[in-house]
Amino acid sequence: MPNPFYLQEVPVDAPFCNRAKELKELQSYAESGANVVLFSPRRYGKTSLVKRVQRALADKGVVTIFADFFGVASVDDVAMRLAKAVFAVTHSTDSLWKKALKTIRSFRPVLKPDLQGGISLSVEPSSSGRSGLTLLEETMDSLTDFINTVHCSVHVALDEFQEIVILKEALQVEAAMRTRVQQKQASYFFIGSRRRILLGIFNERQRPFFQSAINYPLRALPNGELVEFIAKQFTENRRKCTQDMAREMVSWVGCHPYYVQKVAFFVYELSGKVTVEAIRQGIEKLILSERPVFEATLQPLSPHQRLLLQALAKEPTQKLLASDYIQKHRLGSVGGVQHSARLVEGLDLIEKDEETGFWRLVDPVFAMWLRKQAEERV
Numbered sequence: 600m601p602n603p604f605y606l607q608e609v610p611v612d613a614p615f616c617n618r619a620k621e622l623k624e625l626q627s628y629a630e631s632g633a634n635v636v637l638f639s640p641r642r643y644g645k646t647s648l649v650k651r652v653q654r655a656l657a658d659k660g661v662v663t664i665f666a667d668f669f670g671v672a673s674v675d676d677v678a679m680r681l682a683k684a685v686f687a688v689t690h691s692t693d694s695l696w697k698k699a700l701k702t703i704r705s706f707r708p709v710l711k712p713d714l715q716g717g718i719s720l721s722v723e724p725s726s727s728g729r730s731g732l733t734l735l736e737e738t739m740d741s742l743t744d745f746i747n748t749v750h751c752s753v754h755v756a757l758d759e760f761q762e763i764v765i766l767k768e769a770l771q772v773e774a775a776m777r778t779r780v781q782q783k784q785a786s787y788f789f790i791g792s793r794r795r796i797l798l799g800i801f802n803e804r805q806r807p808f809f810q811s812a813i814n815y816p817l818r819a820l821p822n823g824e825l826v827e828f829i830a831k832q833f834t835e836n837r838r839k840c841t842q843d844m845a846r847e848m849v850s851w852v853g854c855h856p857y858y859v860q861k862v863a864f865f866v867y868e869l870s871g872k873v874t875v876e877a878i879r880q881g882i883e884k885l886i887l888s889e890r891p892v893f894e895a896t897l898q899p900l901s902p903h904q905r906l907l908l909q910a911l912a913k914e915p916t917q918k919l920l921a922s923d924y925i926q927k928h929r930l931g932s933v934g935g936v937q938h939s940a941r942l943v944e945g946l947d948l949i950e951k952d953e954e955t956g957f958w959r960l961v962d963p964v965f966a967m968w969l970r971k972q973a974e975e976r977v
């Protein structure tokens with residue numbers, strides 16, 4: 600029996616825990632033509648959720664465009680990904696495909712057989728020779744034409760949208776996109792996990808996208824539903840798992856959607872019955888498997904920033920700048936802590952819990968790994 604737990608984005612037809620309220624609200628925003636900024640820490644399920652929202656919209660006849668900006672390398676690349684997203688969603692519907700071919704003037708699609716026996720789609724710039732901002736503007740204008748031509752609602756999801764800020768023309772890119780987005784023929788979702796950067800684009804007064812979208816935070820999954828969900832996946836797939844054991848797994852990783860699935864994945868592989876020992880081994884495997892990510896996260900940080908992370912991994916605090924906390928964790932001066940905290944917060948590594956006011960690490964497994972580093976098994 601295949602392992603029922605997912606390590607990648609959850610396919611739209613796979614079991615999904617809760618998010619009923621979010622699905623309903625996001626779908627309703629999309630239907631009313633609103634723009635939304637959907638944000639959360641990494642791997643909380645934003646992409647999986649938006650794919651589901653788009654599936655529900657598509658079932659109602661909405662044309663749903665999904666472009667991922669992760670790793671964009673240039674303004675041309677942004678334009679190319681937008682054009683590709685339009686061709687990707689239209690290629691299976693003859694009438695839409697024709698409209699896309701007619702309206703998307705800046706790129707032409709290239710369809711080729713792929714190694715798995717399917718068809719792969721890429722795009723090539725058309726012969727106009729335009730590049731940079733002019734190409735992006737032309738592509739956004741083409742997108743507007745496409746939207747006007749299809750005579751039905753259109754929803755556009757731009758995943759990892761904050762990546763555009765690394766481009767040297769970032770502000771002009773924002774301005775060019777904002778002008779066209781505000782023409783309001785479609786609903787746009789801007790999605791991302793680098794919360795400071797993403798929210799900066801929409802909430803800083805001097806930026807083109809200022810207050811142009813609804814801020815929509817995605818929280819961790821609710822404990823009760825997640826426990827039920829995990830126990831059900833085990834028992835429906837021939838493994839014994841009590842509610843208590845499911846609760847144990849969920850509490851180790853603080854209701855973090857990705858880590859819960861991953862630890863459950865390992866536990867499923869390890870044993871026919873979920874036991875405390877199997878969970879312990881699953882957590883070990885989880886930490887080991889994430890180690891390269893954590894090492895790469897620490898690598899560019901200064902010694903003081905690392906020290907601050909270690910302190911917060913060991914002891915979250917409401918009083919980050921209190922002298923006894925600073926002394927206890929040998930953090931030096933108040934100014935130094937302020938400076939490092941600002942930087943690591945900007946990287947989304949630490950956050951202040953809105954309810955409790957405690958500063959802590961955003962990633963519970965990263966915190967576990969840091970604590971483990973300070974211990975030696977004897």
Ligand SMILES: Nc1ncnc2c1ncn2[C@@H]1O[C@H](COP(=O)(O)OP(=O)(O)OP(=O)(O)O)[C@@H](O)[C@H]1O
Nearest residue numbers: 606607616641642643644645646647792856857860
């Ligand atoms: N509602 C859910 N039910 C079950 N598992 C979920 C749910 N939401 C997210 N997950 C788990 O979280 C993982 C991450 O999901 P996804 O890639 O959609 O998150 P993301 O927020 O887009 O991540 P990133 O920040 O890396 O882009 C999935 O592989 C899945 O295992």
Ligand SMILES: [Mg+2]
Nearest residue numbers: 645646647758
């Ligand atoms: Mg994602």
